[in-house]
Amino acid sequence: MPLSFRGGVHPDDKKADTRKKAIEVLPAPGQVVLPVSMHIGAPAAPVVSVGEHVKMGQVVAETAGAVSARVHATVSGTVTAIEPRPHPNGTNVMSIVIENDYNDELFEGIKPVDRFHSIDAQELADIAEAAGIVGLGGAMFPTHVKISSSVGKVDTLIINGAECEPYITSDNRQMLECGEEIINGVTLLMKALKLDTAYIAIESNKRSAIEKIRRLIAKKDGLKLKVLRTKYPQGAEKQLIKSVCGREVPPGGLPSAVGVLNINVGTVIALSRAVETGMPLLTKVVTVSGSAVANPKNLLARIGTPLRELFSAAGGFKDNPYKVLMGGPMMGISQYSLDVPVIKGTNAILAFCEKEDAYSEQQVCIRCGKCVGACPMNLMPVYLHMYGNRGMLDECEKLNVTDCIECGCCSYICPGRLHLVQSFKNTKQRLAALKKKKGAR
Amino acid sequence: MLSEEKLIMTSSPHIKTEDDTRSIMLDVIIALTFPLIMAICFFGWRSLTLTLTAVASCIAFEWLYRYFMKKPSSIGDLSAVVTGMLIAFNLPVTTPMWIPVVGSFFAIVIVKQLYGGLGKNFMNPALGARAFLLSWPALISLWVKAKPLADSSFPLLKSISREALSPDVIAAATPLAKMKQGFLPSTPMPSVDGDIVSTLRDMAVGNIAGCIGEVSAIVLIAAGIYLIVRKVITPHIPLAYISTVAVLTYLFPRGGNDPLQWMLFSLTSGGLMLGAVFMATDYVTSPVSKTGRIIYGIGCGLLTVLIRYFGAYPEGVSFAILIMNVCVWAIEKISRPGRFGVKRFKKAGDTK
Ligand code: SF4
Ligand code: SF4
Numbered sequence: 001m002p003l004s005f006r007g008g009v010h011p012d013d014k015k016a017d018t019r020k021k022a023i024e025v026l027p028a029p030g031q032v033v034l035p036v037s038m039h040i041g042a043p044a045a046p047v048v049s050v051g052e053h054v055k056m057g058q059v060v061a062e063t064a065g066a067v068s069a070r071v072h073a074t075v076s077g078t079v080t081a082i083e084p085r086p087h088p089n090g091t092n093v094m095s096i097v098i099e100n101d102y103n104d105e106l107f108e109g110i111k112p113v114d115r116f117h118s119i120d121a122q123e124l125a126d127i128a129e130a131a132g133i134v135g136l137g138g139a140m141f142p143t144h145v146k147i148s149s150s151v152g153k154v155d156t157l158i159i160n161g162a163e164c165e166p167y168i169t170s171d172n173r174q175m176l177e178c179g180e181e182i183i184n185g186v187t188l189l190m191k192a193l194k195l196d197t198a199y200i201a202i203e204s205n206k207r208s209a210i211e212k213i214r215r216l217i218a219k220k221d222g223l224k225l226k227v228l229r230t231k232y233p234q235g236a237e238k239q240l241i242k243s244v245c246g247r248e249v250p251p252g253g254l255p256s257a258v259g260v261l262n263i264n265v266g267t268v269i270a271l272s273r274a275v276e277t278g279m280p281l282l283t284k285v286v287t288v289s290g291s292a293v294a295n296p297k298n299l300l301a302r303i304g305t306p307l308r309e310l311f312s313a314a315g316g317f318k319d320n321p322y323k324v325l326m327g328g329p330m331m332g333i334s335q336y337s338l339d340v341p342v343i344k345g346t347n348a349i350l351a352f353c354e355k356e357d358a359y360s361e362q363q364v365c366i367r368c369g370k371c372v373g374a375c376p377m378n379l380m381p382v383y384l385h386m387y388g389n390r391g392m393l394d395e396c397e398k399l400n401v402t403d404c405i406e407c408g409c410c411s412y413i414c415p416g417r418l419h420l421v422q423s424f425k426n427t428k429q430r431l432a433a434l435k436k437k438k439g440a441r
Numbered sequence: 442m443l444s445e446e447k448l449i450m451t452s453s454p455h456i457k458t459e460d461d462t463r464s465i466m467l468d469v470i471i472a473l474t475f476p477l478i479m480a481i482c483f484f485g486w487r488s489l490t491l492t493l494t495a496v497a498s499c500i501a502f503e504w505l506y507r508y509f510m511k512k513p514s515s516i517g518d519l520s521a522v523v524t525g526m527l528i529a530f531n532l533p534v535t536t537p538m539w540i541p542v543v544g545s546f547f548a549i550v551i552v553k554q555l556y557g558g559l560g561k562n563f564m565n566p567a568l569g570a571r572a573f574l575l576s577w578p579a580l581i582s583l584w585v586k587a588k589p590l591a592d593s594s595f596p597l598l599k600s601i602s603r604e605a606l607s608p609d610v611i612a613a614a615t616p617l618a619k620m621k622q623g624f625l626p627s628t629p630m631p632s633v634d635g636d637i638v639s640t641l642r643d644m645a646v647g648n649i650a651g652c653i654g655e656v657s658a659i660v661l662i663a664a665g666i667y668l669i670v671r672k673v674i675t676p677h678i679p680l681a682y683i684s685t686v687a688v689l690t691y692l693f694p695r696g697g698n699d700p701l702q703w704m705l706f707s708l709t710s711g712g713l714m715l716g717a718v719f720m721a722t723d724y725v726t727s728p729v730s731k732t733g734r735i736i737y738g739i740g741c742g743l744l745t746v747l748i749r750y751f752g753a754y755p756e757g758v759s760f761a762i763l764i765m766n767v768c769v770w771a772i773e774k775i776s777r778p779g780r781f782g783v784k785r786f787k788k789a790g791d792t793k
Contacts, residue, residue, distance in 0.1 A: 011456055090450075166456070238781065250782040324448055329455040336448050352455075362513060366462055366520075366560045369729030373675070378778035382729055400780055408454030415461045416560070422452040 002204045002229040003243040007376035009232050009409045011330065013205060014166045017296040018289050023173050025300045026313050028075045030100050032304030033085050034060060035093040038344040039134040040141045041067030046096055052079045057107035057280055060096045063129065069142045069344075070132035072280040073098055074302040076105040086340045088326040088333060095341075098304070110278045119275065121151045124192040131274035132281050132344075137171075137235065137264030138327060140345040143271065149254070150193060150261040157189055157198035158244050161213075161265045162228055162235030164203060165328025168348040170285040171265050173298045175202070175209040178269050179216050185272035186223060193261065196222050200265075201244050205230040232330060233407040237262050239376050251403050266347070284342055288314040290350035292321040301342050307349050308338040319353040330408045364416045371410035371420060377403045381410035381420045388427040393434065396427050404428065460672075462559075466519035468673045472664040473526045473719065479660045480653035483587035484534035487595040488653040494538055496525030498545035506554045520559050524548050527567035527719060530654020531712065531759070532574075535583040535601045544570035564766050565726045568759050584612040584650040586637055611635050612650035617711040621755040623696025625706055641702075644709035654715055661714035674722045677734035678741075682717040683708065685742025695750065713745065716758035726766040733769075733776030740765045740772075 036043040044061035048054055054073040061071035077100045087093035113119065113127060129144035137160055159182065163171040175182065186198050200217070202210050204227050217223040226244050228234050238249045240262060247258040255262045263271075270281050284303055289296035294315030301310055307324070311317065325332035326340070326349055335349075342349075371381035380399060387395040401424055410420040480488035499521040507514050515521075528544045548566035556562040574581055583603055588610070595601060603611065613635035616626035624630060626639040626649070639649045647657025655661075668674045687704055694703035707713070712720075721727060721741050728737050741761050748757025 009458070011458075248782040248784050251780065253782065320447065322447065322449060323451070323455065325455060329453075331453050332455065333453070334448070334450045334455070336450055362515070364462065364515075364518070364558070364560050366465075366724050367727075367729060368465070368724040369675075369734075372729045372778065373731070375778075376781075378781045380729065380777060383773075399777070403781060406453070412454050412456065413458055415458075415465050417457065417461060419452065421454065425452070 002227050004229040004231060005234070005239040005242040005376055006378065007374050007409065008234070008239070009374050009412050010230075011166050011232055011412060013230070014289075015169050015172070015205070018167070018169045018287050018298055019172060021169075021173070021297045023177055023285055023298045023300050024313075026302070026305065026310065028100055028102070028104070028302050029305045029309045031080070031306075032074050032098050032100065032302055033095045033306065033339075033341040034071050034074065034098070034304045035085065035087050035095045035341065035343060036061045036071060037087065037093050038071065038140060038303070039069035040139070041065060041069070041145075043094065044068055044071050046082050046094070048079050048082075048096065050079050050082055053077070054079060054098060055105045055107040057110045057282065060098075067142055067145050069134050070129065070280070071096070072132055072282060073107075074282040074304050075100040076103050077101040086337050088335060088340045088343055088346065090333060090336075110280070112278045113275050119188060119192050121147060121192045124188065124271070124275075127274050128271060130280070131270065133267060133270045133274060134281075134344050135264055136266035136270060136284070136344060136347070138331075138345045138347060139237070143263070143267055146261065146263070147189075147192070150256050153256045153259060154193060154261045155195065155197075155259045156245055156261070157186065157193070157195050158240060158260055158262045159186055159198065159200045159265055159268055160235055160237075160240055160262055161200060161202040161206070161209065162240055163206070164230075164232045164234040164236075165330055165332075165348070166232075167289045167350055168287045168328050170287045170298055170347045172206050172209050174265055174269060174285055175206070176212055179212050181269045181272045182213070182265055183216050183220065183223070184276070185268035187220070188272060188275060189261070189263070189268070190222065197224065198222060199224050199226045199244050201226040201228055201240060203228045203230045203234055232409065233376060233405070236376065236405055236407055238405065251400065281344060284344065284346055286310060286342055286346055287348040288350075289348065290325070290352050292317045292319055292351040292353035294318045303344060304341045306339050306341055307335065310342065310349055311338065311351065317351060317353070321351040322354055323352045325350040325352075330412065331406065363418045365418055366416050368415055370413045370415065374409040374413045376407060376409060377405055379404060381424070384427065385418055385420050385423050388423045393427065393431055397431060401427050402431065462518045462520070465673055466523055468668065468671045469523050469719070470519065470526065472667045472673075473523065473530070473654075475660045475664040475667070476530065476654045476657060476715070477526070479647050479657040480530070480534075483647055483656060484585070484653050485588070485595050487534050487597055488529075490597045491532060491534065491536060491538070491541055491653065492526055492529040495529040495541035495545055496522050498542045499525035499528070499549050502546050502549040503554070506550055507558075510554075512558070515558060518559060521549060524553070524566045527654070528570050530715060531567065531571045531652050532581055533584055533651070534595060534653050535585060535606075536581050537600045538598055540574060540577065540580060544574050547573045560725055562725055563769070564763060565720055565723045568720055568763050568766075571759050572763060584615050585610050586612045586650055587648045587656060608635065612637050615650045615711070615755070616644060616706065617651075617749075617755045620695070620706060620710060621749070623698075625696075625698055625702060626710065627702075627706070641705055641709070644706060649710075652712065652715075655712040658709040658714045661718050665714075665718035668718070668722070675731065675734065677731055678722050678727060678738040679717040681735045681738025682721055682741045682745075683713070685739045686713060686746055689742065689746040693750075707749075711749075711756045712758040716745075716762055717741070720758070721762050721765070726769060728769055728772050728776060730773070730776050730778055732778070733772045736772050736776055737765055737769065740768065
């Protein structure tokens, strides 16, 4: 019986379009746009100026604060602008724009780490920081912070290859094509953090990736494969940890609170590369798919490449797109412009030509309780929505609205077509604002 | 062709399950046709005309109310059809045709729409109507023996009076009424005119006197399984309800009867199966969490047996469910799912 957690939903996985498409290298674009915020935490501070020539792999924005991450030039060329540009999160964010000179001139500072086999945790964290690595599954939490805060607290390492969002196959392809690097990276992490066990967790619908990893870990001590039930949101951090080792991360807590370090497969690959070659994080594997895309595929794109280029490389649109998403259909963010760049957390871009989601003018809750059964955080969305609508924020707080991970299961399953998640995001913002006000007094 | 003029922005999630209120109600209607077919087999075509009358009146009242209150029409969600069918299913086949019309008015206008429509009412509309219709006890308690379709000769629309019926059709008492006096339905009561002996097999199949939709326990169970398989309902309420009745009747049989017999007859008699499968599971008037549903089901079972044993009426199902309807808000408060992450975790080494 594959491992699982309580709640969740079973959307059609729609991965068939790209599952077998090997990762293709997308040629670097004429111009890259690098937002200084491609991570959780303080925006990085630009360290180059307009007109300056930069080399590929050179730092263009430096870590600013304890939780922050570096940004590197992903092409060589000239900085043409440092100004706010559209960001996938829907706002305008300060970005460094580099005109590509197509020389891919490598920055001199990039070289492999010498003492490869005896790296300790602090060194590994430093390498991650230098390479600008963040959680590539989408969370974009700086990896060096994750590693250094895990020292001494963690007994279990979980590598997240669940990839539960429909359409997306980028992690699946990376497991198939870069399996060795994953094993390398896991071994590095285990040594650095002095761990005996690491689990590689994969959803049961990725059979070839499971086989591949099974073969690779056959001779390795302490490396274990965990096959998870195919169910959304199996890849969400708290649900994954619950499925793999039965531990529940406490409200507001980090995985380290239950002794777990959880890292996405793509992040492990980036880490392994940073150690082996010294290469910072410059590229990202992105699934390009959706009903409007002519030839769905997986692309290895330079970070900073405008979405437009990726869609072109995937044969353009069959039809005028109606909606474009960055990320999967359950948690992805809709985009109004194709000029926004691929960022570190981008694992898919999707375009749809017609309404894929059922929308209803009349939203009536019939109290079916399906949202309660589907909520992986054990919340009662039906009541959160009712109290939220009436502005009863205290009640929402009592019902733990702050635990909501915005996974979208409740909205997905609701037969009354209520906009539940949207309402909870709003409630959380109002609660946070209220807290701030109280704190100020 | 990379135009982006018309990209729309919405909040996640961007996909939704296909099941909506209408498709769920359609599934309930499909499940309700199982007992309807049995009703026609046992009581003749008049069962169908009664059902259609109730359904048509429910739709009409729902539409009229929303029209005059200038609210968007809601008949498309099909919930009125379900209510109509359930009202009819709780009536004997001899009921005058105006009764389901009055019942529908009460259910739709008073119980449902005055509280704001679907999802807002706190009482099950069909059960509310049934309780209201007990104001005319004589009109809804002329029981007839179930007869095979072939020789059923009830008029489709015209009223049926006791005098017009041949005496061998009239049933003196439903199995439940006999049980009220402590007799098993399979025990003959020669002293009573028109007594019918119903074996356990009759009870299971539905070859007994009773309301048109409640008689066939087996078919109602099948309908329940259909609803569970289609994920319309979860099994918690029906299972908790039926098990509670089973345990209580087994532990406390009446009239010195064999506990097992008494239990089986209790489970197959009256409106228990119809209530457990279709009435107690009404979304709007039952709890939303699993724990809540189990508590609610147990409560329904407990009250049903109490009313059957000690109440004024032989049947306790409707009142039991109505009383539990009123308690739902309290049950909801004590049955919240446990918060994620407050359980203590086991330390390393036991992560098998
Ligand atoms: S799923 Fe939708 S209709 Fe059902 S209880 Fe939750 S909010 Fe109400
Ligand atoms: S309430 Fe939050 S955590 Fe629960 S299903 Fe909805 S979005 Fe997910």
